[in-house]
Amino acid sequence: MSSYFFKLCWKNIWRNKRRTLITVNAIGLGVMALVFLRNYYDNFHEQVIQNVIRYHSGHLAISAKNFEKNHSTQIFLENGSQVSNWLKNRPEVLASSERVLFSAMLSSARGSTNLMMMAVEPKAEAQVTGFSAKVIKGDFLKEAKERSIVLGVKAAETLSVDVGSKVVLLTQGVDGSIGNELFFVVGLFETQSEADKSVGFIQLNEGRTLLSLKPESFHQTAVVLKNEEAAVPFKILFEDVFHGDSKLEVFSWKELQRPIVAMIELDRAVNRLLMILILCVAALGIANSILMSIMERTREFGVMLAIGTDRKEVIKMVVIETLLLTLVGVLLGNLFGWLVTGFFNQIGFDLKWLTAKDFVVQGAVVQTVSYPTIRFYNSLVVTAVILTLALLVSYFPARQAGNLTPMKALRSH
Amino acid sequence: MNILEFKEVSKIYNQDQAGIQELSFSVREGELIALAGPSGSGKTTALNIAAGLDDFNRGEVNLLNCSLLNLKPDEVLRLRRGQVGFIFQSYNLLPVLTVLENVEYPLALKRVRQAERMKKAKTWIKEVGLEGLESRMPNELSGGQQQRVAVARAMVTEPKIIFADEPTANLDATTAEMLLKLFQRLNEDQGTTFIFSSHDPRVLKFANRVITLTDGKLLNESAMN
Structure with a gap:
């Protein structure tokens, strides 16, 4: 189609400015809402995933067979150095942290509580999880400092302890012996999650001693990769390399956090449903506008056909008019969608007024405030879907216009 | 040489109403023909x-040596686009286009390049006496001016034959005369065949020949001076 006909199509869509503006606004609002919501949800889901990765398992958890299923201190890797050394040499790995995990009772002069203890190498753990960055009082563990313990603020509240306080840790070793030791609280963390009242950190070697484990033994190694997408291929590679070792097993975060994966999937499905509904409303608006326009111009189509316009040209003209109309709405919608996303990227979009408080899934905090970022992929998807819909809804009225007989059309008013 | 032939052509709209009945006449190339008759006569x-x-129910119509009976709708459309012009009683300009763009329209259909298209359109706008009004919209023109744009639009592809249905019906007497003189001039200068219909006896004098119809039938044919 020549530039002449594009110009004609463009002029045609603006012949009834009010109707065109209403349609463009409807499309624009729908697209803006979708672009922003998709950007928001993507960011929200990423935030949830990052929380899971940064406060739980990392991208992958390597452990002794059945440990993740039973969480028994009796199930541990006796000599994990082979795994640790292999991980250190892999370019995909950003960091890994060996952990000895056990339940313990912590007592202070004023109270006691049960905690899930994580005995870790402080530097490695700081690279794998975000707890060290969430210390609000004191410091995270330091290698040189013996018998140090870091607690969540709520656990400290229960025990009525603060930085510098003494606590006694009591647990059962893997050989059935009782392990107990006096620790000094060196730091308090706050993540606004279940971890604040249920997790504590001590040095890895002290954990081994308490549980009567040999050096180089551990329950789990949490691995953080440079790229989240590499989790599944890396897991497959690990299983290939260590396929002869029946004592080992590896899980991706998705396998360990199935409820969160399910929640995200459900959320995405609802999002898709919302997109379909909004786009259907926009498509109805487009169909209505184009049908009105065709009905008003029946006589004009008759003239065009009478002076030699090809039926296919008429069909093409109506389809292009619809696409142009939609494109104007889509461009404006995307532009405003980006502006709204950019605005909330700066100040944060908080759903607290709808949910009343942060909620927790599987112990991972899902914060209501999110800072959405512009993702062109979302704009591309929304644009492609709505243009396809516009093409579909315009085709039948366009064919109707193309199939008019000149005489019938010329006789219409 | 005949450019148009009607051989016993009948068109029946419904059981009671016949548009034309067994109408036969022919038009030679370069003629300026008027189809006359009262309202409802079948012009x-x-x-x-x-x-x-x-379409028609019976008979045969030959236009530019093609039997319309044997042509598919798309072939008729191509024939119209290439060699036939049509002027309507109510002008029927495209309201969103300027005078220049309206005249360009048939050339754009024929995929004529923009520069040539504009040159030809401007020539014809000048020819019909509307020079300087190229960028006006149809609703900014008088009826006579709009009809002259319609003439320019019909002439711009230099068709062999132009049909004009009651072209002066909506015009005052002076403008109607101006338009018919324009038909005459184009007919003489370009050799274009014109067939126009009218029930107004004052405009029939501009034709070379008048074919008079009544009740869808040929009443008589008369040559004019």
Whole structure:
């Protein structure tokens, strides 16, 4: 189609400015809402995933067979150095942290509580999880400092302890012996999650001693990769390399956090449903506008056909008019969608007024405030879907216009 | 040489109403013909059939040596686009286009390049006496001016034959005379065949020949001076 006909199509869509503006606004609002919501949800889901990765398992958890299923201190890797050394040499790995995990009772002069203890190498753990960055009082563990313990603020509240306080840790070793030791609280963390009242950190070697484990033994190694997408291929590679070792097993975060994966999937499905509904409303608006326009111009189509316009040209003209109309709405919608996303990227979009408080899934905090970022992929998807819909809804009225007989059309008013 | 032939052509709208009945006449190349007759005599029906805009029930129509009976709708459309012009009683300009763009329209259909298109359109706008009004919209023109734009639009592709259905019906006497003189001039200068319909006896004098219809039948044919 020549530039002449594009110009004609463009002029045609603006012949009834009010109707065109209403349609463009409807499309624009729908697209803006979708672009922003998709950007928001993507960011929200990423935030949830990052929380899971940064406060739980990392991208992958390597452990002794059945440990993740039973969480028994009796199930541990006796000599994990082979795994640790292999991980250190892999370019995909950003960091890994060996952990000895056990339940313990912590007592202070004023109270006691049960905690899930994580005995870790402080530097490695700081690279794998975000707890060290969430210390609000004191410091995270330091290698040189013996018998140090870091607690969540709520656990400290229960025990009525603060930085510098003494606590006694009591647990059962893997050989059935009782392990107990006096620790000094060196730091308090706050993540606004279940971890604040249920997790504590001590040095890895002290954990081994308490549980009567040999050096180089551990329950789990949490691995953080440079790229989240590499989790599944890396897991497959690990299983290939260590396929002869029946004592080992590896899980991706998705396998360990199935409820969160399910929640995200459900959320995405609802999002898709919302997109379909909004786009259907926009498509109805487009169909209505184009049908009105065709009905008003029946006589004009008759003239065009009478002076030699090809039926296919008429069909093409109506389809292009619809696409142009939609494109104007889509461009404006995307532009405003980006502006709204950019605005909330700066100040944060908080759903607290709808949910009343942060909620927790599987112990991972899902914060209501999110800072959405512009993702062109979302704009591309929304644009492609709505243009396809516009093409579909315009085709039948366009064919109707193309199939008019000149005489019938010329006789219409 | 005949450019148009009607051989016993009938068009029946429904059981009671016949548009034309067994109408036969022919038009030679370069003629300026008027189809005369009162309202309902079948002038418009005959013109529409002749231009391939309407179908017919019986008989045969040959336009530019093509039997319309044997042509598919798309072939009729191509024939119209290439060699036939049509002028409507109510001008029927495209309201969103300027004068220049309206005249360009048939050339754009024929995929004529923009520069040539504009040159030809401007030539014809000048020819019909509307120079300087190229960028006006149709609703900014008088009826006579709009009809002259319609003439320029019909002439711009230099068709062999132009059909005009009651072209002066909506015009005052002076403007109507100006338009018919324009037909005469184009007919003489370009050799274009014109067939126009009218029930107004004052405009029939501009034709070379008048074919008079009544009740869809040929009443008489008369040559004019």
